[in-house]
Amino acid sequence: MKNKEYDSIGKFVSQIYRSGNSFFSKAYAKYNIGAGQYQFLRVLYKKERLTQEDLSNILNIDKATTARALKKLEEEGYIYRNKSSIDKRANIIGLTEKALSIKEDFFEVHRQWEEKITSILTEDERELTLILLKKIASNETLRRN
Numbered sequence: 001m002k003n004k005e006y007d008s009i010g011k012f013v014s015q016i017y018r019s020g021n022s023f024f025s026k027a028y029a030k031y032n033i034g035a036g037q038y039q040f041l042r043v044l045y046k047k048e049r050l051t052q053e054d055l056s057n058i059l060n061i062d063k064a065t066t067a068r069a070l071k072k073l074e075e076e077g078y079i080y081r082n083k084s085s086i087d088k089r090a091n092i093i094g095l096t097e098k099a100l101s102i103k104e105d106f107f108e109v110h111r112q113w114e115e116k117i118t119s120i121l122t123e124d125e126r127e128l129t130l131i132l133l134k135k136i137a138s139n140e141t142l143r144r145n
Contacts (some may be wrong), residue, residue: 009136027109027110031102032076037069041078042110044095047105051084052091060142073099 021035028038043058044050050058056066070093074078078099084090118126136142 008111012051016117020117023113023116024109027112028106033078036065037073038106040066040069040073040105041095041099044079044093044099045106049092049094052093053079055093 024038025035028034033041039059040055043055047054047058052066052070053063055061055070056063059066061069070079070081074081076098077096080094080096081091082094084092118129121129
């Protein structure tokens with residue numbers, strides 16, 4: 001395969017990432033959820049209650065960025081923070097009724113995005129793309145320090 005200097009994996013991953021941020025920002029604007037917050041909700045919908053540190057680690061995002069995103073979600077009424085009974089320094093993050101009330105729509109938006117970006121692929125190409133992207137994403141050298 002010819003790999004010209006302007007044809008890099010990073011370029012295309014970045015292009016898809018930017019398109020995704022735009023798509024999600026528009027879709028979630030009616031809920032006042034921005035590109036910096038939706039990924040935290042996505043994880044919390046799957047895990048329900050996590051510490052702030054766990055969220056940072058799962059998403060590979062620094063603690064300051066996590067704190068800002070969670071502050072916005074808390075101000076909008078989507079999450080609550082409670083001190084951990086085990087470790088008083090840790091905050092347990094959970095979803096409010098408001099967040100649970102939009103869960104179905106939230107995942108419908110994600111389904112639409114998946115369809116949008118994979119509609120030109122065959123089922124085999126979708127599976128292979130997912131396998132390769134998971135492999136790249138699991139590369140420990142990509143994790144923040």
